[in-house]
Ligand code: SF4
C-alpha cells in the first residue's frame with residue numbers, strides 16, 4: 054500500500070472531503086467564501102477569479118420528495134432542492150446553474166422561490182456548440198456571468214484574474230488526467246471518490262493534496278489480470294456504489310464518462326488559446342460532450358467508442374438516473390455504437406447514485422457475460 | 424348524461440375536419456406532387472420558424488401534432504411500447520415515443536405513419552427533448568437535421584442571444600438554399616411572415632372572444648380547433664378556416680350563447696390537454712357548469728410576430744415563446760389570463776411527458792394564488808399515454824375542487 058505517511062494523510066483528507074460532499078465546508082475552511090453550482094458546464098474558473106470557491110451541490114442520502122417538484126423529476130433535482138430546504142447548504146454566497154437539461158432549467162427557475170441561498174445565477178451555454186455565432190454568444194454570456202460573480206465575490210474579474218484561475222483549473226485537470234490514466238490499476242471506487250473531492254473542496258488545497266498523493270498512488274497501483282474491464286458513463290453520481298459494485302463483482306472501471314467523474318475534468322484536444330476568454334469558450338465548447346449539447350450526430354457515440362477502444366473496455370455500463378431524459382435518449386445510439394464494435398452494454402437505471410440488490414444482480418450477470 | 428344538451432357543438436367543426444383532412448391527404452401524397460414541383464417535405468417541431476421553410480416552398484409536417492392524433496386514435500400505448508422495445512425509456516415524452524413508434528411500426532400507426540421527410544428542422548425553444556428526438560430521427564432516416572438553438576430566457580431577450588439566433592437563421596438560409604436548390608426570396612419571406620401574423624391575430628381574436636360571460640368556447644374547443652394554427656400557420660387554408668371560426672364564435676358571443684348550457688364557474692387551464700380523455704376529463708367539469716374559458720397552451724400560438732427585419736423578427740418571435748421563459752414570466756401570464764378572463768380558479772395538468780412545462784408548475788401555482796387569491800388544482804396525468812391516468816383519484820380531486828368553488 055502507500056508508503057509515505059504524508060501521502061496517506063493527503064489521501065485521507067481527499068477521501069474525507071469526498072464523503073462530506075461539501076457539508077461543513079465553511080467550518081473546514083472558515084476564510085473561504087463558497088459558491089454552489091450544479092453542472093460541469095458551470096465555469097468554475099469565474100468563481101475562482103471572483104475570489105470564491107466553487108462547491109458542487111449534490112443530494113444527500115435517501116430519497117427526497119420536496120413538494121415543489123413532481124415525483125417524475127430526477128433525484129438529483131429533488132435531492133438538492135430538499136437539501137437546500139433543510140438548510141444543508143448554509144453560508145453559500147450564491148448558487149449557479151448552467152442551462153443543460155429541461156430539469157435544470159426548471160430547478161434554476163424555482164430555486165429562488167423555494168430555496169434561496171444568496172443569489173441565484175444562470176448561464177445559458179449554446180446547445181449547438183458549433184453553430185454560427187455560438188462562440189461570440191458564449192463569450193458574451195461568460196462575460197455577463199463574470200460581472201455578476203465579480204459583484205458577489207467583491208473582486209472584479211479581469212484578464213489577469215481569469216488567467217490565474219484558468220491556470221489553477223488546468224493544473225487540477227492535468228492531475229486528474231494522471232489519476233485517470235492510473236484507473237486500470239487502482240480500485241474503481243477510489244478513483245471516483247478522489248475525483249469527486251475536486252468538486253467540493255477548496256481548489257488549491259485539492260490540487261496540493263492530489264499532487265502529493267499521486268506518486269504514492271502510482272507506486273501502489275498494480276494492474277490486475279483477471280478483472281473485466283468496464284467503461285462507465287452517466288450523469289451525476291454523488292456516491293461510489295456503482296464503482297464499488299463493479300469492483301466487488303470482479304470488474305474494474307477502466308474508463309469513466311460520468312458528469313461528476315472524469316468528464317468533469319477532461320480537456321478538449323488541441324492547443325490552448327492565448328486569450329483567457331477565448332480559452333474559456335474553447336474549453337467549454339470543445340470538452341467531451343454531455344448529452345444535452347449537440348455537435349453533430351456522431352461525436353458523442355464516437356468519443357465513447359474511442360474511449361472504450363483506448364482503454365480496451367470489454368463492456369460499458371450506461372447509468373441512467375430515473376427521469377433523466379438526456380441520458381436516456383443517448384443510451385440508444387451509444388449502445389448501438391458500442392455494440393457494433395463488440396463492446397457489450399448494460400443500461401442501468403438508478404433512482405439516485407446508490408446501487409442496491411437488484412443492481413448487484415444485474416451487474417453480476419453483465420460482468421459474467423463479458 | 425346527455426352531453427349534447429349541456430355542450431354546444433361548433434358548426435365549424437365540419438369545416439375543420441375538411442381542412443385538416445385535406446392537409447393530411449396533401450402530406451400523404453407529397454411523394455406524387457412534391458418531387459415534380461421540386462418541393463421538399465420537412466418534419467418540424469411546433470416552435471420552428473416555419474415562415475422561413477414556407478419561403479423555400481417546403482411542406483411542413485408536425486410530429487407533435489401527430490403524437491396527439493395517435494393519442495385520440497388510441498394508438499399511443501402500442502406505439503410507445505414499440506419505441507420502448509427499441510430502447511427508448513418509458514419516461515421520455517410520449518409524443519416523441521409514440522412518433523418514434525410510428526416510424527418503427529407504421530402498421531400500428533394512424534395513417535400508417537407520416538410521409539417520410541427530406542429534412543428535419545428542430546427548434547429547442549419548447550424543450551430539450553426535441554433535439555434528442557430529432558437526432559434519433561436524423562440517424563434513422565439519414566437526412567439533414569437543421570437545429571435552431573434559441574437560448575432559454577431567464578429574463579429578457581439579450582442582444583447577444585438575439586444576434587446568435589439571427590446568425591443561426593442566416594446559416595439555416597444557406598443550408599436551405601443548398602437543400603432546395605432555391606435562393607431565398609426576401610419578399611416571399613416577408614409575405615409568409617405577414618400571413619403568419621394574420622393567422623395568429625385571428626386566433627388571438629377568437630380566444631379573446633371568450634372573455635365574454637358566458638364564454639362561447641370551452642377548452643376542448645380550443646384544443647380541437649388549434650389544429651390548423653399548428654400545421655397551417657401561414658397557409659391560406661388556415662387563415663380561411665379561422666375567418667369562419669371567428670365569425671361563428673363572434674355570433675355566439677354577441678348572442679350571449681355559451682359553450683356550456685349554464686356556465687357557473689370560469690376556469691383557466693395550464694398545460695397540454697389529456698388527449699386520451701379529452702372529453703371524459705373535461706366533462707367532469709362541464710357537467711358541473713365549470714367552463715375553461717382560456718388556457719396557456721393553445722395561447723402559445725397566438726404569439727405576436729415581431730415587426731422589422733425578417734430574420735431579427737423571427738429570432739425574437741421564436742426565442743420569446745412562453746415555454747422558453749422563466750417561471751416568473753409564466754406566472755405573470757397566468758395572472759393576466761385570470762384577470763382578463765375573470766376566472767374563478769385554474770387547473771394545472773402536471774404532465775409527466777413534458778418536464779419544461781410541468782416541473783415549475785407548483786411554484787407558479789402558489790405564486791398565482793398568492794397574488795390573485797384564486798385557487799388552483801394540480802392533476803397529474805400524461806398528455807398522450809393513457810397508462811398514466813388514474814380515473815378515481817382524478818374524479819375525487821376535481822369534485823372536491825369544484826365544491827370548494829361553489
Ligand atoms: S440527472 Fe439528468 S435530468 Fe437530472 S439534472 Fe442531470 S442531466 Fe438533468
Ligand code: SF4
Nearest residue numbers: 516549550552776777
Ligand atoms: S417535452 Fe413537452 S414541449 Fe417537448 S415535445 Fe414533449 S410535450 Fe412537447
